[in-house]
Amino acid sequence: MSDKPMSLNADGISEPFASDTVPWEEWSEGSRYGTRYRYLSGFGGATHVGVALEELSPGKESSLNHYHMLEEEQAFILQGEMTLRLGDKTYPMKAGDHVVFPAGQKAGHSFYNHSDAPCRFIIIGEKNPNDVIFYAETGRIGVRLMGEGYDRSATMEYWQGADTEQKRRV
Known part of the structure; x- marks a missing residue:
């Protein structure tokens, strides 16, 4: 079990909770990227679908532009x-607008707050452990199952690096 607060009772049942009881978390990278969020689904004990209440400050971008396979x-x-x-x-x-990013749609997405006030939104996504994420601007490919990122330009031919000559077996 996590040491973070959760809405699970002593029997392990996820009970209703008010979103304002979920602690705010935040991250930033340099002066360009950053957001604060309440990870609602994690607080409720979800493992298959992610739901977060995000608040994007003026002048900030939510993430690198990306798409999911x-x-x-x-x-x-x-x-x-x-x-x-x-x-x-x-x-x-x-407020009131909705957007869907279907799996495999090869068009990167990200948000930028161009206004002078915070923007609050709900972001919903699957938590597929096998997902592959493409980052258009940097050429990075994220492989979630491996917990690693790769440079898309560093490609290999199928047989590259393999010893294709038959050897005498002793």
Whole structure:
């Protein structure tokens, strides 16, 4: 069991909880990226679907632009406004707007808060342990099962590195 608070009772049953009882967590990378969030599904004990309440500050981006091969994601804007980067296009989004990123849709997505007020939204996604994530800007490929990232430009031919000559067996 985790040392983080959860909505599980003594019998291991997930009980209802108020979202404002879930602690805020935050991350940032440099001055460009960062968000704060309440990981609702984790607090409730979920293992297959991820749901978070996110708050994106003015001038911040939510993540590297990316797409998933096996996971679907969705976002619903609750308050404020921000810009969705989807492939080569941008879309203004405001409270009440919804977007779906189907698994395998080869158009990177990320959010940027272009406004002067925080934007709150719900992000929903699968938690597929076998997912492969492509990061268009950096060429990184994330392989979740291995917990590693790879450079997409470092490709190999199928037989590259293999000894293809028959050897005498003793």
